[in-house]
Amino acid sequence: MLSYRHSFHAGNHADVLKHLVLTSILAYLVRKDKPLCYLDTHAGAGGYALQGVQAQKNREYETGIGCLWERDDLPAPLADYVELVRRFNPGSELQYYPGSPWLARQLLRSTDRLFLHELHPADCAALREQSAGDRRVKVSCADGYQGCIALVPPMERRGLVLIDPPFEVKSDYLRAIETLHQAYRRFATGVYALWYPVVERARVDQLEGALRATGIPGVDRYELGVARDRRGHGMTASGLLVVNPPWILRQEMEQCLPWLAGQLGQEQGRFRMDSLG
């Protein structure tokens, strides 16, 4: 079932958190000269028109990136991320929002490689078009879980794996953890970032329990909530579970998450920042 389209949600509070963490990790990893590999298991279309019919349906970006666009008092890591979003826009108005593959391409160097997986045919075609001519990139219109296992360990022996499923089907929870576990067994020094939505807290508790059960050490959790947990009220929060987080990530999130919770919280902004295990 492929009914999920990220264009309905582009630039919302969950994208802000995910892309802040993504850009913070990559900006750190590229400080070292050695090449690295970026693997996106669920890459999306690469970019989204915020004035398009789908993004306009609920205008989720207005309570996400829209709250940051005009600000000149952003904590430094958030300012760096918003600067990248600015680069994706032709003028001073917020019209477009970039996806994870585009953001990664901006930060990675000529010696790095990107492997992008996207199953939806239209989104995959858009992604192909966006990265056409970029010799660092390989786009596969194929299952990202299988693709991830096939690609690790990468020859660079350094890299980031972003696992960002739609969680539309319940099996995504299990497959995401299984994939992370299998990939980790082959490539234990890699950095892994698994995104999750908080729609039903019990599901997130199960996800965390399943990750704990793998015994993978060194997992950090970064979560941003805009409302208190309530079933039937959509996504009230989202988070990332990061395996082998660069040391700087915690420091940067300490700067950003309280600020974001204050600014993006719709009725009750909150954040969690801790280690699992």
Ligand SMILES: C[S@@+](CC[C@H](N)C(=O)[O-])C[C@H]1O[C@@H](n2cnc3c(N)ncnc32)[C@H](O)[C@@H]1O
């Ligand atoms: C949350 S979106 C990705 C957003 C993107 N990572 C970003 O941050 O810009 C999830 C995407 O996964 C795609 N998808 C769903 N199941 C997949 C699978 N098994 N393998 C690869 N892509 C899949 C969906 O079509 C959707 O575009």
